[in-house]
Amino acid sequence: MNRRIYLVRHGEIDCGKEKRYIGITDLPLNDKGRAQAYRLKAYFSDIDIEKAYISPLIRCVQTSEIVLKSKGIEGIRVDALKEINLGEWEGKSFAYIKSHFPEQYKKRGIYMDCFAPPGGESFEQLQRRVMPAFDRIIDSTDGNILIIAHAGVNRVIISRLIALPLRDIMKLPQLYGCVNILYMDKKHQNWNYETVL
Numbered sequence: 001m002n003r004r005i006y007l008v009r010h011g012e013i014d015c016g017k018e019k020r021y022i023g024i025t026d027l028p029l030n031d032k033g034r035a036q037a038y039r040l041k042a043y044f045s046d047i048d049i050e051k052a053y054i055s056p057l058i059r060c061v062q063t064s065e066i067v068l069k070s071k072g073i074e075g076i077r078v079d080a081l082k083e084i085n086l087g088e089w090e091g092k093s094f095a096y097i098k099s100h101f102p103e104q105y106k107k108r109g110i111y112m113d114c115f116a117p118p119g120g121e122s123f124e125q126l127q128r129r130v131m132p133a134f135d136r137i138i139d140s141t142d143g144n145i146l147i148i149a150h151a152g153v154n155r156v157i158i159s160r161l162i163a164l165p166l167r168d169i170m171k172l173p174q175l176y177g178c179v180n181i182l183y184m185d186k187k188h189q190n191w192n193y194e195t196v197l
Helices: 031-046 058-067 094-100 102-110 123-138 151-161 166-171
Strands: 005-009 051-054 145-149 179-185 190-196
Touching (some): 005 151, 031 058, 058 145, 094 102, 123 145, 123 151, 123 166, 151 166, 151 179, 151 190
Parallel strands (some): 005 145, 051 145
Antiparallel strands (some): 179 190
């Protein structure tokens, strides 16, 4: 069986009742997020993991501490796996940005790949930050690898591997606590993935 790369999104966080832009803001797991991490622990209980890599943001660290507790390995923190930097939009609600910065809000919807909020990153910039680290991670071992990161990070990795244009990355659902299984089809020399949980 080919080795697998398990690309996981951290558990749920509290970000208020309104939908907000949360990127590098360092929020901990909430109770539901911890329960999701325990569900992940159960999922991985019978899966051999050679190495684990995590975003250093607390929500990923907390998820990894629960998931890896019985694995005998620690997550290696990789700064490049931090979530997208949303600059001046960090922590603000979608409704606030839409009402106060309608042109910027509209541009992000149209130019999902290249628009960056003031002081922040675009998804193109995020992908340029993440992919060299991802390449080093997959070269680090021939065994199964666990990566615990964020919705944006996971989407830019998957989009590159399956050649999905970045403008379409929101078509890749990334629920809290989801598991994406990445594997190389050696016959066709291309990456495949499936999302479970």
